[in-house]
Amino acid sequence: MTAGWNFERRRDTCARFLIGVSLLAKGRAEQDTSLEAVRHPMRLSPEEALFAARRLNEEELIAFDPGGAVRSKARGIERAEALVSGVRAKALRFEDVAEALRAGGSALAVFAAVIRAEGGALPCASPDADPDGTYRLSLVRDVVTLERRSDDGSYAPASDLTGR
Structure with missing residues (x-):
């Protein structure tokens, strides 16, 4: 190794x-x-x-x-199944999502694996700054990306709310 x-x-x-x-x-x-x-x-x-x-x-x-x-x-x-459930649970806490996005590395790669297993997107919690927003994690060119749903129902990369 x-x-x-x-x-x-x-x-x-x-x-x-x-x-x-x-x-x-x-x-x-x-x-x-x-x-x-x-x-x-x-x-x-x-x-x-x-x-x-x-x-x-x-x-x-x-x-x-x-x-x-x-x-x-x-x-x-x-x-x-337990691993996927654990990542889904983390996605429901925006602080955990922000930390994973900031840290990157292998932990974020596990998020990416779950996103792939979930069909390309994983719902996630909204940040305190936008409690009414609908967010998800998706893969954009193999990069885990935080996206916000717009008024027309489409998703676009969210402005940097993670403190990266």
Whole structure:
């Protein structure tokens, strides 16, 4: 492992991979997929995907064959659902959203994985400065972006309310 692989990065890489497995397995255990099929939508490097698959296999959250085959397991699906629920809960607190956007890094990558799993957008709380606004997190060119709904129902990037 390289020096850049701290605890948070390892944890968040495994979370992203597990969410990807659950997404491809459509939330069902004993579904087959592959390392590459999970890696691409979750935007993981080959090194990250291989690390996560090995680690999750050791924890018996997925089954992984070194040839690249991945099989979902019930424990892994449950953990992925808990991870997604945790991110959804954080999105309901604007302070948590603002902190994730400010910090960036691997924690924000987990938000991005959940946004992908949710179909491209994740509702989030509005800031105190705009309590009546409707906000969401979405991916704009693979960047997690805070958006506000306008009067016509469309969404556009919100002005910087996160203190970045």
